[in-house]
Amino acid sequence: MLNKIPILRSLKNDHWVKPFLKRYKKTLILAIFLGILTFVCGAGLMFCAGYLISKAATMPENILLIYVPIVLTRAFGIARPAVRYVERLVSHNWVLKMTSSFRKKLYDSLEVDAVFFNSKYQLGDILGLLADDVSHIQNLYLRSIFPMFVAWGLYALIVVGLGILSPLMGLWMLILFGLMIFAIPYWSVIINGARQAYEKEVQDKIYVDLTDNVMGVNDWILSGRNKEYLRLHVASEKEWLKVHQKMRKFERMRDFLLQMLFLLIVVSLIIWAGAKFGGHYSSATNWIAAFVLAVFPMVDAFVQLPSAAQETNIYQRSLVRLNKLPQPKKEEVKPIDLKQPYELTLSNVHYTYPGTKKEILKGINLTIKPGERLAILGRSGSGKSTLASLIRGDRKPSSGSIKLNGVDTDKFGDQITKYISIINQTPYLFNTTIANNLRLGNEDASEEQLWQVLRRVGLSEMVQELPDGLETKVDEAGLRFSGGERHRLALARILLRDTPIVLLDEPTVGLDPITEQAVINTFIKQLKGKTLIWITHHLQGIDKMNQVIFIEDGKLTMEGTPQELWETEPRFRELKKADQGL
CATH class of the missing domain: 3.40.50.300 (P-loop containing nucleotide triphosphate hydrolases)
Known part of the structure; x- marks a missing residue:
């Protein structure tokens, strides 16, 4: 099934994306860890805040009964922006180092064919290689690979953490969050990915036809076929609009399904927390508020995965084009020192x-x-x-x-x-x-x-x-x-x-x-x-x-x-x- 995903097929024999994951893996691992920690701090803040608010509402006899939640709320409140700031510094440092090396490798690769480059590539291909493809590969890291690793890390923490408290609840979260992380993104790539490719094909055809027809618009008019020209162009526009509307309709349905899954997760946590800590009504309320509020900031890490996965179809074209380039020359030129006169x-x-x-x-x-x-x-x-x-x-x-x-x-x-x-x-x-x-x-x-x-x-x-x-x-x-x-x-x-x-x-x-x-x-x-x-x-x-x-x-x-x-x-x-x- 995974072979149906274009980006995975392209990554099998890739020598442009995978090498940078290995070269800067320490910085990448640190950035992913900090990304996970940012969401953990956000969830911890909401967990402690939810518990603190519901506990304080019961008018505890002594302030010491809510002292620990107060301290933890402050700690997570400070840690969340601080960790996020450090994560941004590390991730941007990683991206800049990667992009710098990536561009150098690209220019070295193009230099192999530089002297007859214009005879091999059209201007659009050159601009694509030097601009679009670099941007696409950078986005592949930032908007697909990085969020995916962060989501996987959070997924493991949620399942293991709840599994320790309740194996059955851990299994249920494994299924629900698994649908958000794997099933829906895969579905989005298969269904909307094909439409996205077809939309791009139709759009390119419109550009080509429009350019050709505008250049020969006098011939259309003189031959009395101007209405036919407009009819053809309108038909192409309608075809593009039809595909575009199908994509938007699918995205709305997908987002609705994600919201329903999120609602199911919230309801499941309410029921589970009530049953798990239901020995005392006020105690159950405190834990229900804590667990439910904690899941809200963590969901932000998951809801972006389907659209990010769908975008990989755009990046896949760049990946294919880059991997067709010759490998940069690695041999070192020995120093040459000539003496005058030069002949x-x-x-x-x-x-x-x-x-x-x-x-x-x-x-x-x-x-x-x-x-x-x-x-x-x-x-x-x-x-x-x-x-x-x-x-x-x-x-x-x-x-x-x-x-x-x-x-x-x-x-x-x-x-x-x-x-x-x-x-x-x-x-x-x-x-x-x-x-x-x-x-x-x-x-x-x-x-x-x-x-x-x-x-x-x-x-x-x-x-x-x-x-x-x-x-x-x-x-x-x-x-x-x-x-x-x-x-x-x-x-x-x-x-x-x-x-x-x-x-x-x-x-x-x-x-x-x-x-x-x-x-x-x-x-x-x-x-x-x-x-x-x-x-x-x-x-x-x-x-x-x-x-x-x-x-x-x-x-x-x-x-x-x-x-x-x-x-x-x-x-x-x-x-x-x-x-x-x-």
């Missing part, structure tokens, strides 16, 4: 994307000498950016090798950032201060060093005129600045990093010709003496390069200095004239 050697490099048959690069042989300025040209899709990722070690060649001073670049891992920096087509600036964005290149850079690199890239005067100078926020994605300014800030970051090799992956795309030439001049001037690899699809500024290569269909088709290619390659002359508008 890149590409030997018979072939590359095919995993899961495809089309070969992107076909036998590339190239040597990039220290301090050389190399331009890699080719049409879009020719393999230029793939070659850049291979040079930086983000990808491993299918065959052949790319070595930096004799070491394969894919062996460096994060250490490659000591030797190779990159400026992409759209340099990203984070929504923080200019200073913080620049210090991504060097965390220890002083304010004077920041101003120095800004002067080198021609932005110091602009930054000085800003209201807060270096502490000015750049806005999300750096939209406060123009395209040319964002490229210059990215260059300033590279200058702070001071790597010997800089890779420019079409950094001037989208800039107007004047700004483009100014940015190119700045790059060439400020990166003088470094090995510069410039990937581009047109020839502006090409004369400033030492070496030029053309990649077509994954192969090198032209290679030489700009002057040599101008003199010996008619096609190069045509391309350059076309690029200059001649």
Whole structure:
């Protein structure tokens, strides 16, 4: 029967939820214990208060007869909020530690496929992995696993405690609370869980149909089928509403059943306490009030379980998607310390994307000498950016090798950032201060060093005129600045990093010709003496390069200095004239 519950099937081969339960089990056990103790203190407070109120109403001859209930009421009254506060601290500490490790594992897992992530996942899947799934797994802990363990602990205490006083009453509570903890949540998952999945399916279909139909609404109108379009949409809405109403109706019936069970528990306690302590009427009244009031705060731990169990159907999708991700790499990269000068050697490099048959690069042989300025040209899709990722070690060649001073670049891992920096087509600036964005290149850079690199890239005067100078926020994605300014800030970051090799992956795309030439001049001037690899699809500024290569269909088709290619390659002359508008 338990195999019918999706979340349990998914947890069998899970490597995302169970490991964190084991890793932080001590903190989790303490949080669960404090959670149970919170409800015990609440029940103890109501038990003593109920006994005290009914006992005091009989006008005891001496205050000492109710002294102990008074002390216990105060003790439980103080203990309940205090224990709850500590429980919140411990549980939140546990959740934060778990979430931190969980996110790190997720990012490490995504990094395995990061270089071709967009080709494997749609944007919605990426957002789901990075946002929804993390939230869902966190809720799985907080709203399902944690309350479930607390409820089980209380369940055991109630059954054992009442079983000691009366085995028959203990057995009866075992049945009643068992229905609240196991039977009704299971029923809720089976019945409403299927409806919940169908509701999500219908809702997704409505979104897709609505988007497609709105985009083609003119076709519907011109063909005279606008009423049919409305009829289809209304039918889908009615189907969704029908499922939604069934779910709400079931939840109302389930909640009513829980209340009836609770009422049955209260009545059972009244009858049992009256019979157990019924030797004297006033004594029986005291114990009846005590036991009945004690059960009220404890029921709060049980009534939320059915809805929490039902929500696991939502979390199950996230669990399945997460478990399909590759396991993070665990091998440690050995420290690599290279000595100058730095030379890149590409030997018979072939590359095919995993899961495809089309070969992107076909036998590339190239040597990039220290301090050389190399331009890699080719049409879009020719393999230029793939070659850049291979040079930086983000990808491993299918065959052949790319070595930096004799070491394969894919062996460096994060250490490659000591030797190779990159400026992409759209340099990203984070929504923080200019200073913080620049210090991504060097965390220890002083304010004077920041101003120095800004002067080198021609932005110091602009930054000085800003209201807060270096502490000015750049806005999300750096939209406060123009395209040319964002490229210059990215260059300033590279200058702070001071790597010997800089890779420019079409950094001037989208800039107007004047700004483009100014940015190119700045790059060439400020990166003088470094090995510069410039990937581009047109020839502006090409004369400033030492070496030029053309990649077509994954192969090198032209290679030489700009002057040599101008003199010996008619096609190069045509391309350059076309690029200059001649």
